[in-house]
C-alpha cells in the first residue's frame with residue numbers, strides 16, 4: 037500500500053461487524069460497484085443518497101484526504117460505519133492529471149450545456165491534452181482508488197488500489213461508468229467498458245483496494 041503524501045501512519049485495524057454500512061457516495065456507478073463487491077460479506081449497504089446525507093465539498097488535494105472527509109462526515113451524520121471511495125484517472129504524460137480532479141473535468145461550464153457531468157466531454161478533454169503533446173505522447177495511465185472506512189467515534193482505516201493500463205481513442209464500450217470507455221487495463225485489449233462487471237471487478241483499482249479492506253476488516 038503506497039500512502040499519499042499526507043497519509044497518516046498505519047493504525048491498528050478494527051474489524052467491521054455485520055450490519056448496516058453507509059456507502060458514502062452519490063456517484064451511482066461507484067455505489068453499484070461497491071454494493072457488488074460487498075455482496076458476499078453479510079453487510080447491509082445503504083447509500084448516502086438513501087439516507088439523504090449531503091454531498092460534502094471535496095476540499096482535499098489527495099485521494100486519501102477526500103476519501104477520509106467523505107467517510108467521516110457520513111459516519112458522523114448517520115451514526116453508522118461508513119465507507120467512501122475517492123478515485124480518479126492519472127495520466128503519465130499529463131503529470132498525473134486529472135487525478136483528484138477527475139470528476140471536475142466532467143463538470144459542464146454554463147456555455148457547455150445544462151449543469152451536470154458529461155463523461156464524453158471529460159474523456160475528450162484528456163484526449164485533447166494528449167493530442168497537444170503530439171502523436172508520440174505516452175498514453176500510459178492508471179486508475180487510483182482510496183477506500184476509507186470510518187466509524188462514528190472518528191476511527192478511520194484506509195486502503196489504496198491501482199489499475200495500470202493505457203488510453204485509447206475513440207471511446208469503446210457501453211458498460212461501467214466514467215472514463216471506462218477509454219481505459220484498457222494492462223494485459224488486455226478491451227476497455228473496462230467492454231468487459232462485463234465481474235471481469236472488471238477482478239482487476240480494477242477499486243477491487244485492488246477492496247481486497248486489502250476485506251483482508252483487514254472482515
Ligand code: IMP
Pocket residue numbers: 063094121122123124125136138139179212213214215216228240242
Ligand atoms: P470522485 O472520487 O467522486 O472525486 O470521482 C472520481 C471520478 O473518477 C469518478 O466520477 C469517475 O469519473 C472516475 N472514476 C473512478 N473510478 C472509475 C472507474 O472505475 N471507471 C471509470 N471512471 C472512474
